[in-house]
Each structure stands twice: as structure tokens, then as C-alpha cells.
Amino acid sequence: MMWGMSLLEMSVSASLFILAVVCFRSLLLHKVPKMTFIVLWGVALFRLLVPISVHSQFSIFAAVNDLGRMFKVQESISLTQSSPISNGGTITMPPITDNMTTSAVPLELASSISPFVLAWLIGFTLCALFFIIPHLRCRINYRMSLPIENDFIHKWQKLNPLWRKVQIRQLDTILTPLTYGIFQPVVLLPKYIDYTDEKQLELILTHEYIHIKRFDTLKKWLLAAGVCVHWFNPFVWVMYILANGDIELSCDETVIWTFGESMKPAYAMALVRLEEKKSGLSSMVSNFSEKSIEERIISIMKTKKISIAAMLLAIVVVVGTVTVFATSALDKTEAASGIENPVAESTPALYQGESSTALMPIDLTFAKSDVPQLIDQLNASKYRAIYWDNEMVLRITDDNSIWISKDNGAAWKKYDTDSVYAKDFADWLLKNDPNPGYSMKEIQSRLANGAEVQHIKFENGKEIYIVIDRSGVQIELVQPEKITSVLIDGQRMMITSERLPMLISAQMLKSFYDLLVSNNILTETQAEQDYSKRIKHLKENNTIFTVIN
Numbered sequence: 147m148m149w150g151m152s153l154l155e156m157s158v159s160a161s162l163f164i165l166a167v168v169c170f171r172s173l174l175l176h177k178v179p180k181m182t183f184i185v186l187w188g189v190a191l192f193r194l195l196v197p198i199s200v201h202s203q204f205s206i207f208a209a210v211n212d213l214g215r216m217f218k219v220q221e222s223i224s225l226t227q228s229s230p231i232s233n234g235g236t237i238t239m240p241p242i243t244d245n246m247t248t249s250a251v252p253l254e255l256a257s258s259i260s261p262f263v264l265a266w267l268i269g270f271t272l273c274a275l276f277f278i279i280p281h282l283r284c285r286i287n288y289r290m291s292l293p294i295e296n297d298f299i300h301k302w303q304k305l306n307p308l309w310r311k312v313q314i315r316q317l318d319t320i321l322t323p324l325t326y327g328i329f330q331p332v333v334l335l336p337k338y339i340d341y342t343d344e345k346q347l348e349l350i351l352t353h354e355y356i357h358i359k360r361f362d363t364l365k366k367w368l369l370a371a372g373v374c375v376h377w378f379n380p381f382v383w384v385m386y387i388l389a390n391g392d393i394e395l396s397c398d399e400t401v402i403w404t405f406g407e408s409m410k411p412a413y414a415m416a417l418v419r420l421e422e423k424k425s426g427l428s429s430m431v432s433n434f435s436e437k438s439i440e441e442r443i444i445s446i447m448k449t450k451k452i453s454i455a456a457m458l459l460a461i462v463v464v465v466g467t468v469t470v471f472a473t474s475a476l477d478k479t480e481a482a483s484g485i486e487n488p489v490a491e492s493t494p495a496l497y498q499g500e501s502s503t504a505l506m507p508i509d510l511t512f513a514k515s516d517v518p519q520l521i522d523q524l525n526a527s528k529y530r531a532i533y534w535d536n537e538m539v540l541r542i543t544d545d546n547s548i549w550i551s552k553d554n555g556a557a558w559k560k561y562d563t564d565s566v567y568a569k570d571f572a573d574w575l576l577k578n579d580p581n582p583g584y585s586m587k588e589i590q591s592r593l594a595n596g597a598e599v600q601h602i603k604f605e606n607g608k609e610i611y612i613v614i615d616r617s618g619v620q621i622e623l624v625q626p627e628k629i630t631s632v633l634i635d636g637q638r639m640m641i642t643s644e645r646l647p648m649l650i651s652a653q654m655l656k657s658f659y660d661l662l663v664s665n666n667i668l669t670e671t672q673a674e675q676d677y678s679k680r681i682k683h684l685k686e687n688n689t690i691f692t693v694i695n
Contacts, residue, residue: 160193161381163471168384170463176448178460180396185464187389189472194372194382202473273377277370288326291315291334298344302351312358322420323350331358346416352404356397365393395445402449414443520676524634527667530619534658535631541665546614555664563600568593571611592617632658649694652681
């Protein structure tokens with residue numbers, strides 16, 4: 147189980163589930179209890195409104211991912227054979243390209259509302275008004291209703307008590323019975339129905355009381371909320387229409403089960419007499435003949451006493467549909483097993499060629515007393531990671547956007563990344579960098595607990611893997627050739643050099659501190675003090691680095 151799904155991920159995931167429910171509904175509408183589809187629509191609403199991902203090895207997304215990875219592996223092997231890295235060490239993860247956005251948007255604009263968010267907010271507002279305004283108008287009209295003085299209704303109400311107080315009132319501006327209100331429900335009856343027909347009154351009141359018992363008005367509000375949040379998704383609108391219809395069909399079915407199948411003709415005739423003539427009725431109420439009379443009459447006439455076979459079929463449909471279509475791929479956030487003993491797990495076929503451990507950067511967290519302070523200063527800024535080398539400057543903002551400058555910060559461009567399966571990255575890390583300069587057990591635990599892994603691959607063979615979760619950002623660098631670079635990634639400070647013995651340029655390190663100053667991470671005084679401390683440490687201690695001017 148993992149929190150933090152994006153709105154688009156929720157919408158896409160729910161769309162597939164809704165499509166599956168629509169298919170099953172068309173096949174089994176009159177073969178299983180109607181409550182089956184109410185439960186399934188409830189699961190769809192959960193997927194739409196709750197940003198949580200439940201993982202299952204039986205999920206259809208797992209099968210899709212496996213097929214996608216098979217094609218990616220074949221393509222990766224082909225690319226590796228055609229253009230191997232010159233030093234003989236090839237790492238082939240799912241093929242990822244250097245996707246750079248064409249617009250050079252300044253970083254300052256990134257903090258403002260994006261056009262997509264603005265469009266969503268406008269759509270959400272209009273959709274919410276579409277539901278709320280008619281409802282408020284109707285509620286004003288409903289206040290004109292009057293109590294009903296009818297002996298049969300009073301007796302029936304006493305014989306059918308509910309834990310919520312229910313009012314039964316009369317209104318001359320409505321043509322069909324309806325119910326509104328969640329915690330203080332009100333049943334409104336038209337003024338011009340035949341109040342002497344006690345059998346019809348009993349059917350109507352039973353129908354409305356079933357709506358109240360099941361909190362159907364609340365269900366309608368939740369359905370409307372799902373439409374407002376995902377107004378851009380046509381599948382959600384389909385769900386809204388069908389789910390509202392199924393609420394009525396399920397209520398009709400329960401009425402028939404309550405009175406017996408012999409009442410089906412009388413109940414169908416009551417629907418015909420009260421044929422829907424609503425004009426401007428709110429969608430936030432449950433009314434007696436809300437949906438297509440024809441569909442409801444057909445359903446009523448096909449309603450039968452529930453059988454064991456029908457119940458078992460309903461259970462299989464619900465469990466199977468939820469398991470296959472409402473869960474996410476298990477291996478997306480599952481970390482590799484054998485954290486304590488990396489050798490115990492076989493190397494996936496994704497990786498070709500020799501190990502690239504020698505290409506990894508060296509951790510320079512040499513003083514426990516000063517590195518945490520530098521990290522704290524980074525975290526206090528609007529950035530989560532800063533990287534600098536001979537070719538580019540990279541920075542990751544609080545919203546995990548990745549910005550790169552290739553002219554020492556004169557202009558910045560936002561880069562797109564490709565997602566890598568956490569399990570694949572965990573396996574790759576165990577094989578290629580068993581001593582990455584930080585706790586392998588810690589990073590494997592983060593991957594197992596849902597950390598995202600993003601990846602950028604550049605034309606020169608350089609790759610950057612970015613592990614992102616609530617704990618922070620960690621960057622793993624892969625370079626075909628040693629390139630002098632410095633990195634603070636929220637957990638450590640690292641330096642790589644271009645040749646062995648490792649020569650680190652004091653001027654290059656000074657330029658990195660200038661970058662920290664320009665991004666308001668350090669003051670000039672702090673940068674000068676920290677820079678002097680690190681140069682002194684490198685010169686006085688026995689490290690693999692040799693400082694050159």
C-alpha cells in the first residue's frame with residue numbers, strides 16, 4: 147500500500163476499473179443482485195478520491211508492466227550491441243532519452259500555478275457550480291413544503307422507525323416523490339398524487355425509506371465529487387450516470403424482495419403513473435422515478451428471488467474485478483530481497499556487460515560535524531539537491547522538478563525524466579555499486595517503502611538516477627568517463643574527479659560554493675568558511691584526492 151498517487155494516475159487507474167464494471171454490468175445486470183454494482187461503483191469512487199495505491203501480483207497493471215519491460219529489454223540489448231560505451235562497462239536500464247522541454251522557462255515562473263493546474267481549477271469550479279446551484283435553488287423551493295395530515299402515513303411511519311428523524315412533507319411544485327438531506331432526511335410527496343391509494347403510498351414510502359437507510363443521497367454527493375475532481379475524464383461521467391441509475395435499480399429490487407414477486411405488476415404500474423416529468427430537479431436528491439422508466443420496469447419484471455448461485459457469482463465478480471482492475475503492480479515499489487546479502491539474488495537480465503562500480507562518485511562526507519549543517523542549509527532553501535560539473539549545473543526544487551543549466555546558470559531549462567521501477571534500480575544498485583558511500587540497507591528500505599526513482603540519460607553516456615521520497619533526495623551518478631563534479635543531494639556531499647590519481651581543482655570547488663551562494667543556500671561568509679574547511683581537510687588528511695590550483 148502506498149500513498150501519494152497523482153491526480154492523473156488516480157484518473158487513469160479508475161478509468162480502467164470503470165470500463166471493466168461497465169462491461170460486467172452489460173452482461174450481468176439482471177443476473178446478479180443490483181447491490182453488486184453499487185459496491186463496484188464505490189470501489190471506483192475510492193480510486194478516484196483517495197490517493198492510495200494497493201498492490202497485487204494479480205493486477206492487470208503488473209501484466210502490462212511485464213509486457214512493456216520485455217519490449218524495453220529487447221530494445222535495450224539492441225542499443226547496447228550497436229553503441230557500446232567505450233570503456234567496456236555497459237549499464238542497460240529501460241531505454242531513456244534526454245527529454246528536454248523546448249521552452250526555456252525561468253525558474254521563478256515554476257513556482258507559479260501551471261496552466262494545467264489552472265485549467266483543472268476552472269473546470270472543477272464550473273463543475274461544482276453545475277451541481278450546487280440547482281441544488282440550492284431546489285432547497286429554497288423545498289422550504290415551501292407543508293406537513294402531511296394523513297392517518298395512513300402517520301401509522302406507517304410509526305411502524306417503520308429509523309434512527310434518524312424523517313419528515314414526510316407535501317409540495318405542490320413537484321411531480322414525483324423525492325428524498326433529500328443526509329442526517330435530517332425529508333421525504334417530499336407531490337400534492338396531486340392519490341392519497342387514498344394506500345398500496346401505492348406504501349410502495350412509495352418504502353422506496354424512499356430504502357434510499358434513506360442506504361444513505362443514497364450521500365452516495366450521490368460523492369459521485370458528484372468524483373465528477374468535479376475528474377471532470378476531464380469521460381469515463382467518470384459515464385460512471386456518474388450509470389451509478390445513479392443503479393442506485394434506483396437496487397432500490398426497486400429491494401422493494402420487490404420486501405413485498406414479494408406478486409407485487410411486481412403493481413409496482414411497475416406505480417412507476418408508470420408517476421412517470422418522470424421533472425424540470426430542474428436537483429441531482430442531489432433521490433426521487434422515485436429518477437431514471438428511465440423503461441429500464442426500471444424491465445429490471446422490475448426480471449427481478450427474482452436471490453439464489454445461492456447468483457450470490458456466489460456476485461462475490462466472484464466483485465472480488466475478481468477489484469483484485470485485477472483496482473490494484474497496482476506489485477513490483478513497482480517492491481525492493482529487492484536479500485538486502486543483507488546482495489549476492490544471494492541473481493542479477494536480472496536487464497543488465498549487460500561489466501560492472502561499473504569504478505565509475506561511481508566518491509562520498510566526501512568526511513566530517514560528521516559540518517556536512518549535516520551544510521545539508522540543513524540546503525533543506526532550508528527551495529532546493530533539494532544541487533549538482534555542478536564541467537558540463538552543466540543541475541538543481542532539484544521542492545516540487546521535485548529538475549532544472550539544468552549548461553551555461554553556468556545564465557539560463558535554465560526544465561528536464562523531463564523517465565520512471566524506473568524501484569525493484570529494478572535496487573537490483574542494479576546491488577550489482578553495480580555495492581558500496582555507494584551511504585547505507586545500502588537504508589536505501590533498499592526506502593525503495594521498498596515506495597521511493598520513486600527518476601532517470602535522465604545524456605548524449606555523452608552520463609546518467610543520473612534520482613531517488614525521491616519524503617526523507618529527501620539522493621542522486622546516483624553514472625559516468626562513462628570521470629568528470630570533475632560536486633554534489634549535495636540532501637543526504638551527503640560527493641566529489642568525483644576526471645582521472646586517477648584523483649585530482650580535485652580548488653577553483654572548481656570554489657565555483658560550486660559560488661553556485662550555493664547564488665542560489666541563496668549559503669551566505670558568502672558561510673560559503674567561504676565551509677570551502678576553507680574542506681580544502682584544509684583534503685590537503686591535511688590522507689584521502690584519495692589531491693588538490694590542485
